[in-house]
Amino acid sequence: MKKLIKIGIAGVLVLSLLGLAGCGESQSNGTAQKGSNAASEKVLKVGSDIAYAPMEYMNEKQQPEGFEVDLMTAIGEDMGYKVEFQTAAFDGLITSLNAGNYDAVISSMTITEERAKSVQFSDKYFQATQSLAVKQGSPIKSEADLKGRKVAVQVATTGQEVVEKMGITPQKYDTAPDALNDLINGGVEAAVIDSPVVAYFIKQNPSKNIVTVSGNFDKEYYGIAVKKDNKELADKINTSLKKLIDNNKYNEIYKKWFNTDAPKL
Structure with missing residues (x-):
């Protein structure tokens, strides 16, 4: 968060x-x-x-x-x-x-x-956690697949902290929608964002083929x-x-x- x-x-x-x-x-x-x-x-x-x-x-x-x-x-x-x-x-x-x-x-x-x-x-x-969002059909199936990938986060969030703790330098965005929109546009391969925000974004953009995959993230x-x-x-x-x-x-x-x-x- x-x-x-x-x-x-x-x-x-x-x-x-x-x-x-x-x-x-x-x-x-x-x-x-x-x-x-x-x-x-x-x-x-x-x-x-x-x-x-x-x-x-x-x-x-x-x-x-x-x-x-x-x-x-x-x-x-x-x-x-x-x-x-x-x-x-x-x-x-x-x-x-x-x-x-x-x-x-x-x-x-x-x-x-x-x-x-x-x-x-x-x-x-x-209560929330992080969600791992990808485009439908992505080879990324869990957080273990993020190594070497372009990962989006919102700046100054626990999403950023979680990704950096994996040894990954994420691409940082001012807002969660900016990060998710770049995922849609192909600028990144995944996004780690708060779960309620990702769920709402997917609901509002059903034609964009964004899905969440398994992520082993702690409750916050x-x-x-x-x-x-x-x-x-x-x-x-x-x-x-x-x-x-x-x-x-x-x-x-x-x-x-x-x-x-x-x-x-």
């Missing part, structure tokens, strides 16, 4: 997605401040790389949609927040979070020990990131996330995007 951290803050495009509004206060970094009027709301600024369907992407109206958008919005509603999404390149999200540009990040971010040195994660909310879990010292906000997110899981709202959101019940986390 999206994983590695690089320095540098990308410009952001601010987009608003309304959740259940609070009353008479504005919110940043989990600490309430008095608003200028009674109509002000509590706001949770959330950073995300909104180019990762079906997890998060821009719809035809250039509004964010996807599983993580719905989930974060539901969490915000339960907390009494208006959720404001800001989109930026994945490899700058943690830097921007720690600079105070966001209160939280949700962006298919794998929980890892290395990353946990820089941020505090919520409880896990999604996504978490919502907040600043290391913001335990108050992390606890609020965890409380709301647990409530959504217990009352079946989480499963409803999962089923909407993946047409199946959510696995037990």
